[in-house]
Amino acid sequence: MSSTDGQSSFEMPVMESAPGPITVLDGRECLYFAGTGYLGLQANPDVLAAAVAGAQRYGMHSATTRAGFGNSPPVLEVERRTAEFLDCRQACYLVSGYASNFALAAAVREEIDLAFIDEAAHDCLSEATRWLDLARPPISFRHRDAGHLGELLKNYGTRGQRLLVLTDGVFAASGRLAPLGDYLSILKQYSGAALLVDDAHGVGVLGEHGRGSLELTGIAPAAINTAEGTQELRLLHSITLSKAIGGHGGAVAGSRAFLERLRSASGWFRGASAPAAPVAAATAKALELVHTRPELRRRLAENITHARQRLRELGLGIEDLPSAIVSFELASAAEMQRVQRSLLSAGIAIAHTRDYAGAGPDGMLRIAIFATHTRDMIDQLAATLARVL
Ligand SMILES: Cc1ncc(COP(=O)(O)O)c(C=O)c1O
Numbered sequence: 307m308s309s310t311d312g313q314s315s316f317e318m319p320v321m322e323s324a325p326g327p328i329t330v331l332d333g334r335e336c337l338y339f340a341g342t343g344y345l346g347l348q349a350n351p352d353v354l355a356a357a358v359a360g361a362q363r364y365g366m367h368s369a370t371t372r373a374g375f376g377n378s379p380p381v382l383e384v385e386r387r388t389a390e391f392l393d394c395r396q397a398c399y400l401v402s403g404y405a406s407n408f409a410l411a412a413a414v415r416e417e418i419d420l421a422f423i424d425e426a427a428h429d430c431l432s433e434a435t436r437w438l439d440l441a442r443p444p445i446s447f448r449h450r451d452a453g454h455l456g457e458l459l460k461n462y463g464t465r466g467q468r469l470l471v472l473t474d475g476v477f478a479a480s481g482r483l484a485p486l487g488d489y490l491s492i493l494k495q496y497s498g499a500a501l502l503v504d505d506a507h508g509v510g511v512l513g514e515h516g517r518g519s520l521e522l523t524g525i526a527p528a529a530i531n532t533a534e535g536t537q538e539l540r541l542l543h544s545i546t547l548s549k550a551i552g553g554h555g556g557a558v559a560g561s562r563a564f565l566e567r568l569r570s571a572s573g574w575f576r577g578a579s580a581p582a583a584p585v586a587a588a589t590a591k592a593l594e595l596v597h598t599r600p601e602l603r604r605r606l607a608e609n610i611t612h613a614r615q616r617l618r619e620l621g622l623g624i625e626d627l628p629s630a631i632v633s634f635e636l637a638s639a640a641e642m643q644r645v646q647r648s649l650l651s652a653g654i655a656i657a658h659t660r661d662y663a664g665a666g667p668d669g670m671l672r673i674a675i676f677a678t679h680t681r682d683m684i685d686q687l688a689a690t691l692a693r694v695l
Pocket of ligand 1: 402504505548
């Protein structure tokens, strides 16, 4: 079975506290370097207070869809704050980042003939292609290999066909970045082509304003998810609010016209209960904090640099990347399992990710860095890892 540490879910530890630098796993406090709470807001007191106030005022949720009476103030507030944070005209808030890609695909289903997908793309992107109206299954290109993508585009008789390329912005297992600039240069040669970027692990972390992989690549927010100009290269984009942002749910931001189309095309908007009101209230507060407290992102960036430096000193093949996921491989799956278990015995939790989003069958050891880790915690991880290795 695929899972983030390659074990059956029955062997997975149970998290008995909020995720944070110290997290209770199976009744024991651990130094926690797993998961995706990069900005450390999942247990922020203001976020939790907003959830409680939201529950008291609005109940669990509207018990109807967004197309009916399901537009509660917290849900609309999440959309307003997402648009503000990403500097887009509007946003649509959905129950998960996973499902956001389905809604995105449904919005463009009649405008795509042929799709190409990174072989290590997240499962939600492969599933999203089922919502497109494609005559043949999507074609995989080698992981992060713009050259291979270029060859495939040339060889597949793409003339006159409207192409879509799907990729993660930051890959969930390895933390590596997709070469978005290279993909864009290639796709510019194809009229009506589109690039879909799922930036679940980039948003809140990368770029001057934390807008993610597109900002890091120099792409202006006004260019994403627009309905106009289908002969131009189109940028499609989805995010999650459940990882760095510290709330819950997914979102698609873009132009009014595009989001209008997404709302009418997607059953997730028309046929599902709106995101839960307490969750929406907490997510709106988390977005406010991310937007107004850039020091969180600065602290995260410092921790990422420090962690990568310390782990590189151990002779591990650590790349110099701005992402909060620091991963490396050892000789075998058994060796990586041994290291993960030894760290856990020493009270430090990291993931051994296998068969998932870029990690092969042997997997990789994945360390998640948070803004709320202290230098001492990172040094303790490096020292314990040195001993265990
Ligand atoms: C790249 C990517 N997209 C989407 C998701 C799913 O997001 P959500 O948890 O908000 O459904 C994940 C979850 O790990 C992910 O890694």
